Amino acid sequence: MILDRSKAPEFKIPDDFELEAPEKIILLNNSPLFFVRTPGIDAVKIEVISKSNRVSLSIKHSLIPTFTLQMLQEGTTKRTGQEIAEFFDFHASGLNTILSYSQEGLGLISTKKHLFEVLPMFLELFTEANFPQDALEKRKSQQKLSIKLNNEKTASKANQLFRKSLFGFEHPFGAEIGEQEVDEINAGLLLDYYKNLLWNSVEVFVTGDLNPSELQNLILGFQNLPNRISTIESISNPVSSTLGEIESRGNAVQTSIRIGGWSIPKSHEDFIPLTVFNTILGGYFGSRLIKNIREDKGHTYGIHSSLAEIGDYNYWVISADVQKVFYKEVLEQIYLEIQNLVTVPLELDELEVVRNYMIGQMLSAFSSSFDLLDRYKSVHYSDLDFNYYRQKLEFLKNFTAEDILGIGEKYFSKPPFIEVAVG
DSSP states (O other): OOOOOSSSOOOOOOOOOOOOEEEEETTSOOOOEEEEOTOOOOOOEEEEEEEGGGGGGGGTTHHHHHHHHHHGGGGBOOOOHHHHHHHHHHTTTTEEEOOOOOOOHHHEEETTTHHHHHHHHHTTTTTOOOOOOOHHHHHHHHHHHHHHHHHHSSSHHHHHHHHHHHTTTTTTTTOOEEEEEEEHHHHHHHHHHHHHHHHHOOEEEEEOOOOOOOHHHHHOOOOHOOOOOOOOOOOOOOOOOOOOEEEETOOOSEEEEEEEEEOOOTTTTTTTHHHHHIIIIIISSTHIIIIIIIITTTEEEEEEEEEEEEEEEEEEEEEEEEGGGGHHHHHHHHHHHHHHHHSOOOOHHHHHHHHHHHHHHHTTTTTHHHHHHHHHHHHTTTOOOOOHHHHHHHHHHHHOOHHHHHHHHHHHSSSOOOOEEEO
């Protein structure tokens, strides 16, 4: 059979696809361990993730979780930071910090060959870190420089001002963090957080080609991980949103724009239709915003719309860095595209392009066993299971122009939205 390369391969939408949930094991410390076997793959990936206690801290101490996680590899009661780094490097293994507003954790990537050699050292970081002063001072200096550089970038400043507009400047998620918060950090505060607040409601995620005996040995290693149940109440101030902020910079050549507002969680019945609306608006390279503002007018290299979350809060945001002289025109065009999407039904051609794109993207997200566990975490933290993806596939196969019009009318038809511009 001769392959005709002048024709694109036929795109076939699957009727359904089977997803096997990870194996779940409850450890002696009551932490769940989720395991996905990866036959034929030598790499082993482990993530130990806990619920963040950041909202239990005052704003002046909001950097304590960041420094605590960053300092875990800088030394323990048994080894120096350099010895730790050399040990993992010698065994072809790497560590990574997991840090967000809602999660704190530590990850390990190794090979099956070296896994049980590096595991004791990895576990040591959860109980024996000692936060050496010289390494802490270096980290503080680096953090101050990072804050200074980010404040000079219009994009970074726009992101910060958007969070401030969403939450209010007195909320931990909206407060502007500066050098004064870095100066508050000391080893005693980090050690206290490490011993009393870190490793709270711990969950362990493992992927690797491990046989039952090897998995059992891994489980034994994790049985004594710290796993605290926090009783501390949040001390964060209530959310206090504003309509945005403009920061003018005379020497800037570009303006960073952020437009958005509150949204709904993944568990909401409208979330899947909303992901389609968002994709059409600005969620892929053929979106309305890309075609209008990048391709037709050339005012930006990229513009993107996304559905996002911080802790238990959900929001949507359109982000773009545009030529400064055109930023007001860009704002007008963004609102025009939103208005068009909530009032004019999609043409069939555009609808089918988006349908095929989103189905293809969704299926490609399950291309490996490592992807499977990442997709599981994505729904697990929203108290969902793999049925979410089956529901999503069913909607993507069948949604109509009227569905998208209705969801746009419901969530995007009532400006003003939060609007931030820096530049």
